[in-house]
Amino acid sequence: MKTQKSLSTDINAAEIGQLHQIDEKAQLDSRFSWLMVAAGLMLHFVTFGTMGSFGIYLAEYSKSQFSDQPKSVLSLVGSLGPAIIAVFTVPSGILVSKLGYRVNIIVGAILMGLGLVISSFAQQVWTLFLGQAIILGVAVSLCFVPAVCIVPQWLDKYRGLGVGICSAGTGIGGLILAPLLQTIIDSLGWRWALRINGIICTIVLVICALVLKPRVPFQPPKNIIDLEIIKNPKFISLWCMGACSCFSYWVPFFIMPLYCYHFGIEASTASLIVGTMSGASAVGRVLIGKLSDKMGNINTLLISNFICALSFILIWSFATNTWSLIVFSLVYGTFSGAFFTSSILIAPQLFGLEKLPQVSGLYYTYFGPGYLTGAAIATSIINLYTVGDYINYVPCMFYLFGCYFASCIFIVLLRVQITKTIFEKI
Numbered sequence: 001m002k003t004q005k006s007l008s009t010d011i012n013a014a015e016i017g018q019l020h021q022i023d024e025k026a027q028l029d030s031r032f033s034w035l036m037v038a039a040g041l042m043l044h045f046v047t048f049g050t051m052g053s054f055g056i057y058l059a060e061y062s063k064s065q066f067s068d069q070p071k072s073v074l075s076l077v078g079s080l081g082p083a084i085i086a087v088f089t090v091p092s093g094i095l096v097s098k099l100g101y102r103v104n105i106i107v108g109a110i111l112m113g114l115g116l117v118i119s120s121f122a123q124q125v126w127t128l129f130l131g132q133a134i135i136l137g138v139a140v141s142l143c144f145v146p147a148v149c150i151v152p153q154w155l156d157k158y159r160g161l162g163v164g165i166c167s168a169g170t171g172i173g174g175l176i177l178a179p180l181l182q183t184i185i186d187s188l189g190w191r192w193a194l195r196i197n198g199i200i201c202t203i204v205l206v207i208c209a210l211v212l213k214p215r216v217p218f219q220p221p222k223n224i225i226d227l228e229i230i231k232n233p234k235f236i237s238l239w240c241m242g243a244c245s246c247f248s249y250w251v252p253f254f255i256m257p258l259y260c261y262h263f264g265i266e267a268s269t270a271s272l273i274v275g276t277m278s279g280a281s282a283v284g285r286v287l288i289g290k291l292s293d294k295m296g297n298i299n300t301l302l303i304s305n306f307i308c309a310l311s312f313i314l315i316w317s318f319a320t321n322t323w324s325l326i327v328f329s330l331v332y333g334t335f336s337g338a339f340f341t342s343s344i345l346i347a348p349q350l351f352g353l354e355k356l357p358q359v360s361g362l363y364y365t366y367f368g369p370g371y372l373t374g375a376a377i378a379t380s381i382i383n384l385y386t387v388g389d390y391i392n393y394v395p396c397m398f399y400l401f402g403c404y405f406a407s408c409i410f411i412v413l414l415r416v417q418i419t420k421t422i423f424e425k426i
Contacts, residue, residue, distance in 0.1 A: 033154035033162070039211040040151040040166035043105070046201045047112070047140045049173015052278075054078035054132070056181050060190040061128070069125050077128045079372055084137025085144065086368030092145040093358055101146040102209050108142030109205030111135055116198030120191040132194075143205055145360050146212065148344050153215040160297065160345055164289020167341045171282025171333075175275065226358050234350050235359070237414035238343070239366050241407045245305065245339045246370025248403035251378045252316075252332055253277060255396070256325070262391050263320050273325050280333025288338045289345075296425035297345040298418070302411045304338030307331065309404035312397040339407070350418075374403075 027033070054077070061067075061074050096104050115135030122128050147166070155162040177197075184193040229235050253274060260270035292300045315328040347359045378396050385392040419426055 028154065028156040029158055030154075036151050036154045036212060037162045037166050039208045040147045041169035041172075042204055043143055043147045043208045043212075044166060044169030045173040045176075046204045047143055047173075048170040049177045050112075050116075050197060050201060051078075051081055051136070051140065052170065052174035053178045053181055054081070056178050056185065057132070057190060057194070060185055064190070065122070066125055066128075073125060074128075077125075077133050079375065080129065080133040081137040081140070082371035083368045084134055085141045086365045086371065088138050088141035089145055089360065089364040089367075090362060092141045093360060093362070095142070096146060096149070101150060101212060101214055104146050105143050105209035105212065106206060108139045109202045109209065110139075111142065112139035112205065113198040113202030115139055116194045116201065120194035120198075143208075145364070147208075148360055150212050150214050152344060152348050158293065160289040160292035160300075160341070161286065162289065163344045164286040164292075164341045167285040167289070167337065167344070168282040170340070171278050171280075171285065171337070174278045175282065226355075226362070229351065229355070229359055229362055234414055234417050235363070237410045237417060238346060238350070239363055241301075241305075241410040241414065242339055242343060242363065242366035243369055244403050244407035244410065246367055247374040247377070248370070248400040249336060249339075249374070250371065251375055251396075251400055252329075252336075254375045255378065255382070255393075256329075259393060260325065262393075265322060265325075269322055273322070273329050276326055276329040277333035277336075280330050281337045284334035285337040285341045287334065288341045292342055292345055297342045297349060298411060298415050298426050301338050301342035301346070302408060302415065304335040304342070305404050305407050305411065307335045308338075309401050309408065311335075312401040312404070317394055317397050370403075 058074055058078060061069075066074060092104065099107070112135075115131040117131075118135065119128050119131035122131070151166050152159055152163060181193050181197060184196055188196075256274050256277070257270045260266075260273060265273075288300060288304060295303075311328060311331045315324070315331060319325045319328050343363070347363060351359045378399060381396045381399050382391060382393060385395045415426060
């Protein structure tokens with residue numbers, strides 16, 4: 001009968017042998033460990049911060065060069081990028097074993113700058129799809145997989161806090177880059193904004209590549225895709241949890257400005273409400289990481305996703321003015337990023353640090369379905385229940401509730417697969 005400890009790590013004898021290869025001077029939870037966290041934060045800052053700032057570019061595209069294009073087509077450029085990340089996570093994990101972590105990130109840095117620069121010369125919309133969706137998505141995937149594999153290796157006692165700080169770079173990036181890019185656009189135009197954005201990303205990512213260093217030797221996979229991982233019931237539960245969450249995660253960020261307009265709230269106030277969600281997400285990812293150290297990763301994720309589910313029907317469905325929408329933004333923003341932070345912690349907990357590149361490459365494919373179609377499904381539901389000038393958002397809110405509630409079911413299933421003790425830290 002396996003002990004609980006063996007269930008949570010699943011490190012076999014061969015992997016234990018590789019652990020002895022770890023440099024004894026590479027101390028866990030040391031100052032160098034926090035340097036890794038800082039590098040991971042900056043990597044998230046420029047990659048996902050840039051992708052999260054697409055709305056700034058979208059507004060410019062709609063009123064200038066591509067004003068003749070439907071907004072639905074231009075919006076697809078922004079939603080296709082995250083879907084490309086999901087598709088390319090498996091090849092990215094494979095390339096880590098071939099090229100190493102550092103080369104992977106440097107190649108991603110070059111591609112990210114190239115994709116944004118190519119987009120800056122766009123005369124037709126297909127150029128945006130090539131540069132700002134496909135190339136950018138591949139680039140972010142090449143950088144993202146190594147980052148989520150390296151940072152957890154350097155932390156033990158403070159692993160949750162460190163990963164939370166690293167993940168918070170996404171929200172911080174959105175808060176800082178969006179107004180910065182808008183300022184550049186107002187001064188120099190959107191083409192130069194893309195070029196400067198690309199140069200900044202490449203420089204920062206190359207520095208991150210030089211700083212980030214693995215602590216645990218990478219275990220080359222026997223097969224390109226490890227079928228044992230895919231068939232593992234715990235992996236299936238974890239993947240389904242992430243997929244369900246992604247169908248609803250971005251929707252409040254996308255439709256909140258329209259919701260505010262419907263209730264007569266000014267555009268400047270609506271942007272403040274969305275900004276509140278981004279800021280709360282950045283802070284929340286750090287708090288969730290710290291809470292995971294105290295309560296356990298899976299327990300924290302379950303509570304956070306359940307709070308998100310309830311926030312749609314108990315807060316947002318009754319929110320029709322600024323203060324109530326800010327309350328919703330604070331609650332949802334704080335807890336919605338939990339599956340990003342906790343997933344990075346749960347994967348090594350279940351499969352060991354040595355298999356993290358393989359597991360991450362397979363696991364983060366959950367981005368694809370929800371990121372590509374989640375917002376479209378939500379807006380379709382809104383349109384379906386709209387009669388004349390009356391726009392009914394409540395059915396959409398129940399859809400969002402259902403997505404997060406379904407994710408909670410898979411978290412419970414995962415927890416039962418590990419332990420049947422209700423109050424155990426897991």
